[in-house]
Amino acid sequence: MTNLQETKPLMHLLSATFDSLQGATPEQLEHNPFLQLRKRGLDALARTGLPTPKDEEWKYLNLAPYIRHPYQLPTSRESLPHLPQTLPMATIPVVFFNGLFQPHLLSPARGITVTSLAQLVDKASHDGTALGEQEHSIGQLLSPEDDPFVALNAALLHQGALLHITQTPSQPIYLASITQSGHPLFVNLRFAIRLSAGTAATVILDLRTLSKTAPAFHNIVSEIWLETESALTLIFLQNDTAQNYGVLTTRIAQTARSRSRLYTITAGNGMVRNTTSVQLNEPEAETVLYGLSILRDTEVADHHTAVEHLAPNCQSSELYKSIVADQATNIFNGKIFVHPEAQQTNAYQSNHNILLSDDARVYTKPQLEIFADDVRCTHGATVGQLPQEAVFYLQTRGLPEPVADVLLLHAFAAEVYEQLPIEPLRVWIDQQLSNRLFDIVDLAADRKLVDLQFATS
Amino acid sequence: MSEDLKIIEEVTGSDYKYGFVSNIEEELAPPGLNEEIIRFISQKKNEPEWLLEWRLKAFRAWQKMKEPKWANIHYPPIDFQSLHYYAAPKKQQRPKSLDEIDPEIRRTFEKLGIPLEEQKLLAGVAVDAVLDSVSVATTFKEKLAELGIIFCSMSEAIQEHPDLVRKYLGSVVPYNDNFYAALNSAVFSDGSFVYVPPGVRCPMELSTYFRINAAKTGQFERTLIIADEGSYVSYLEGCTAPMRDEHQLHAAVVELIALKDAEIKYSTVQNWYPGDKEGKGGIYNFVTKRGICKGPNAKISWTQVETGSAITWKYPSVILLGDNSVGEFYSIALTNNHQQADTGTKMIHIGKNTRSRIVSKSIAAGKSNNSYRGLVRVLKKAENARNYSQCDSMLIGNRCGAHTFPYIEVENKTATVEHEATVSKIGEDMLFYLNQRGIPTEEAVALIVNGFSEEVLQHLPMEFAIEARKLLAISLEGSVG
Numbered sequence: 001m002t003n004l005q006e007t008k009p010l011m012h013l014l015s016a017t018f019d020s021l022q023g024a025t026p027e028q029l030e031h032n033p034f035l036q037l038r039k040r041g042l043d044a045l046a047r048t049g050l051p052t053p054k055d056e057e058w059k060y061l062n063l064a065p066y067i068r069h070p071y072q073l074p075t076s077r078e079s080l081p082h083l084p085q086t087l088p089m090a091t092i093p094v095v096f097f098n099g100l101f102q103p104h105l106l107s108p109a110r111g112i113t114v115t116s117l118a119q120l121v122d123k124a125s126h127d128g129t130a131l132g133e134q135e136h137s138i139g140q141l142l143s144p145e146d147d148p149f150v151a152l153n154a155a156l157l158h159q160g161a162l163l164h165i166t167q168t169p170s171q172p173i174y175l176a177s178i179t180q181s182g183h184p185l186f187v188n189l190r191f192a193i194r195l196s197a198g199t200a201a202t203v204i205l206d207l208r209t210l211s212k213t214a215p216a217f218h219n220i221v222s223e224i225w226l227e228t229e230s231a232l233t234l235i236f237l238q239n240d241t242a243q244n245y246g247v248l249t250t251r252i253a254q255t256a257r258s259r260s261r262l263y264t265i266t267a268g269n270g271m272v273r274n275t276t277s278v279q280l281n282e283p284e285a286e287t288v289l290y291g292l293s294i295l296r297d298t299e300v301a302d303h304h305t306a307v308e309h310l311a312p313n314c315q316s317s318e319l320y321k322s323i324v325a326d327q328a329t330n331i332f333n334g335k336i337f338v339h340p341e342a343q344q345t346n347a348y349q350s351n352h353n354i355l356l357s358d359d360a361r362v363y364t365k366p367q368l369e370i371f372a373d374d375v376r377c378t379h380g381a382t383v384g385q386l387p388q389e390a391v392f393y394l395q396t397r398g399l400p401e402p403v404a405d406v407l408l409l410h411a412f413a414a415e416v417y418e419q420l421p422i423e424p425l426r427v428w429i430d431q432q433l434s435n436r437l438f439d440i441v442d443l444a445a446d447r448k449l450v451d452l453q454f455a456t457s
Numbered sequence: 458m459s460e461d462l463k464i465i466e467e468v469t470g471s472d473y474k475y476g477f478v479s480n481i482e483e484e485l486a487p488p489g490l491n492e493e494i495i496r497f498i499s500q501k502k503n504e505p506e507w508l509l510e511w512r513l514k515a516f517r518a519w520q521k522m523k524e525p526k527w528a529n530i531h532y533p534p535i536d537f538q539s540l541h542y543y544a545a546p547k548k549q550q551r552p553k554s555l556d557e558i559d560p561e562i563r564r565t566f567e568k569l570g571i572p573l574e575e576q577k578l579l580a581g582v583a584v585d586a587v588l589d590s591v592s593v594a595t596t597f598k599e600k601l602a603e604l605g606i607i608f609c610s611m612s613e614a615i616q617e618h619p620d621l622v623r624k625y626l627g628s629v630v631p632y633n634d635n636f637y638a639a640l641n642s643a644v645f646s647d648g649s650f651v652y653v654p655p656g657v658r659c660p661m662e663l664s665t666y667f668r669i670n671a672a673k674t675g676q677f678e679r680t681l682i683i684a685d686e687g688s689y690v691s692y693l694e695g696c697t698a699p700m701r702d703e704h705q706l707h708a709a710v711v712e713l714i715a716l717k718d719a720e721i722k723y724s725t726v727q728n729w730y731p732g733d734k735e736g737k738g739g740i741y742n743f744v745t746k747r748g749i750c751k752g753p754n755a756k757i758s759w760t761q762v763e764t765g766s767a768i769t770w771k772y773p774s775v776i777l778l779g780d781n782s783v784g785e786f787y788s789i790a791l792t793n794n795h796q797q798a799d800t801g802t803k804m805i806h807i808g809k810n811t812r813s814r815i816v817s818k819s820i821a822a823g824k825s826n827n828s829y830r831g832l833v834r835v836l837k838k839a840e841n842a843r844n845y846s847q848c849d850s851m852l853i854g855n856r857c858g859a860h861t862f863p864y865i866e867v868e869n870k871t872a873t874v875e876h877e878a879t880v881s882k883i884g885e886d887m888l889f890y891l892n893q894r895g896i897p898t899e900e901a902v903a904l905i906v907n908g909f910s911e912e913v914l915q916h917l918p919m920e921f922a923i924e925a926r927k928l929l930a931i932s933l934e935g936s937v938g
Contacts, residue, residue: 023725056527056541060866064459109598151660157679162545177731211557305677340855340856343855353867354872355867355870355872357870358837358868358870360585360836360868360870361866361867361868362865362866362868363864363867364864364865365864365865366861366863366876367860367861367862367863368850368859368860368861368878368880369858369859369860369861370850370852370858370859370860370880371784371855371857371858372852372853373852373853373854373882374855374882375852375880376880376881376884377860377879377880378877378878378879378880379876379877379878380875380876380877380878381863381876381877382874383835383865383867383872383873383874384872384874384875385871385872385873442547453735455714
């Protein structure tokens with residue numbers, strides 16, 4: 001631990017990595033890509049340290065209160081007997097419990113190969129070299145030098161999963177990290193997902209904690225490849241409890257005519273940072289990013305998105321909204337890069353925020369960087385409150401003011417997820433969010449009196 | 458398309474039309490910067506003790522600061538110790554009439570098209586021409602004096618109105634505000650000073666032509682404008698500079714103070730030497746401009762047309778402290794060849810019912826990069842703050858870049874903040890239509906660019922609007938995307 005100060009938050013987690021590198025021979029280091037990644041992660045962290053609000057990419061988000069806990073890496077071998085019934089439909093569960101892969105919950109599904117990363121890492125440290133193509137792809141899209149949390153993830157590289165989708169699966173893939181621990185837990189997971197040409201899949205990435213006493217911190221890095229004409233729907237569920245913190249770094253690389261559609265629903269986790277980037281590498285690729293934050297108490301949501309147009313005739317569109325109450329904070333930074341060769345690009349971005357309290361905060365930065373001239377790029381951002389005329393109109397129709405507020409807020413929010421393709425999931429999300437809006441406007445008690453049809457059908 | 462590109466190159470590659478050097482004997486301080494030089498400047502200008510102390514404080518703060526690197530611009534490191542920090546035309550006696558002015562200087566102004574001789578005939582323009590740091594001529598002063606308006610060089614103001622200067626200097630841009638503002642505070646040579654007394658509406662546009670002349674002289678202007686209660690003033694600033702090989706640094710500071718019910722309108726047309734086609738030479742324009750609406754119902758409006766300079770790096774800002782105060786920012790930034798611009802504004806809403814409006818039009822051609830960077834900040838106590846921002850970019854050719862970095866920070870729920878941005882090009886259909894009506898491509902482009910910029914141009918005072926239109930055409934005539 002030459003340059004890493006163990007007294008700094010989270011750095012104590014790295015001692016095992018350091019030992020594993022100390023014990024490795026030069027040959028092992030040369031042939032084992034996982035060891036190399038860990039080393040690069042350590043080196044990068046030693047250089048940069050964890051981000052602070054002084055780093056432009058981490059401005060407005062003060063991590064200190066979330067990383068100061070005495071986190072431990074998972075040690076328990078305990079397994080989760082059965083999957084908690086969170087979602088209202090059948091899924092293909094790829095579940096991690098207290099940071100450990102739970103293969104027994106996964107029944108074989110046609111067209112999808114799930115490989116445990118831990119198994120590969122352990123195997124590599126025994127016999128070294130026999131690695132397939134996909135294993136080598138780890139670290140290709142997101143390198144430790146890109147971002148401190150990717151570096152941390154690489155340094156702690158062990159648990160995770162590689163998903164290869166070769167045929168369109170009939171059910172959504174439920175990629176979940178569930179924790180239940182009496183002490184603060186740090187969960188470090190790495191995912192690599194590849195969709196073969198012409199396939200389509202839905203992946204739900206969920207963070208849950210079953211214990212309410214100790215915080216859980218997730219550091220999740222996902223690299224996703226979409227081959228020609230494949231289609232991915234990726235849903236981030238971040239509607240758990242206040243003790244659930246997460247930093248999720250995701251990069252999607254798209255080839256010709258592939259499509260991706262992302263939904264990020266943040267409504268409950270104490271702190272979430274999403275760093276999501278999409279690279280449109282070949283012509284006619286398409287991406288749509290939707291994000292919704294409904295925040296209360298001291299919750300913080302930080303959404304950083306980047307769409308890179310690297311080839312002609314690609315399309316991207318982005319819609320992020322937030323409703324921020326109490327002392328909560330919503331941060332949005334949306335970047336669109338249009339490289340010189342990406343002519344005929346269409347890129348749209350909009351970001352709308354509603355503040356419900358004087359202590360709530362919204363920081364937004366829609367950012368365009370354009371290097372091609374034959375493009376159509378627009379962005380818009382607004383921050384405001386509910387239009388008083390609309391509230392008044394509903395009041396004249398006999399709705400009490402709080403009900404009018406909920407009705408309008410719901411309509412504002414629903415735009416983000418009303419296109420979500422899986423109906424039971426959409427209805428479930430809608431119910432969860434509606435309940436939250438009722439709570440925020442403090443109507444929970446009168447809920448039964450309010451006869452409103454919220455289910456989007 | 459290739460034909461169009463050729464036209465762009467031909468036209469946008471045209472030489473700088475205002476490049477020349479006037480040979481006036483100059484008094485130079487030795488290059489380099491230390492406390493001695495600052496004492497030298499201060500002594501040369503016969504300044505009071507407090508000002509010297511202030512300069513030294515700024516210098517000490519500057520020594521501890523690091524050069525900022527965050528902007529989206531690239532340039533070789535500046536050797537601050539190789540610059541001259543003081544240059545003054547040798548003749549120190551103030552001329553009593555135009556005839557007393559060095560004929561060489563007058564020829565310079567004539568080449569620039571500054572109507573110094575005709576000023577008195579010209580409708581309502583009083584020109585305080587600044588040539589290399591010392592004011593050479595000030596006119597219309599008497600007429601302004603009748604109304605109690607003070608319009609003079611900063612050095613003169615320090616001698617004659619020390620109380621006002623002491624009260625307001627550094628009150629908007631503190632001496633340690635940022636790297637270049639600290640440098641300016643330490644070594645500022647001269648600039649303009651305006652004070653408009655309560656209830657007075659300044660009857661003419663006040664105007665200063667800045668001009669950088671001596672080679673290797675960083676120019677450090679300091680402008681201070683105070684509009685007392687219920688007054689109004691419109692101030693014009695415009696610049697051209699001779700062609701030089703070496704980069705020249707310009708780090709000015711402009712401070713505007715609008716008290717209760719006062720209004721300041723500040724317009725800039727900036728056309729300094731942008732460097733040659735390969736990006737060699739050209740001015741570095743690193744300026745701190747900030748205004749404060751100190752009292753209720755005050756208004757500050759910035760309008761800028763930025764076509765020159767190798768690098769433009771500035772954010773004319775407004776602090777909306779008084780209730781119901783208004784801030785405005787209208788900008789056209791045009792970059793060509795290897796020019797770089799990182800410009801925008803900051804609107805800081807502090808008072809209740811404050812309003813701000815931002816309209817930014819950027820045009821990038823050649824291999825240039827043009828960035829809009831803006832901040833709209835609504836503080837917790839700023840009830841009913843309102844902001845509208847619009848940033849439009851136009852790209853001409855595919856080797857240039859347009860960037861938008863708008864920061865929006867809202868801490869009050871009653872705020873309404875809107876931001877929108879678009880990026881577009883000059884459409885082939887538009888050009889075809891105009892061609893087909895018999896308008897040659899070059900003129901068509903000028904027409905389209907003028908149309909694109911109209912919203913900003915209309916906020917310029919008449920004289921400037923005409924000049925600005927010409928400038929846009931000169932800088933870009935015939936560009937096609």
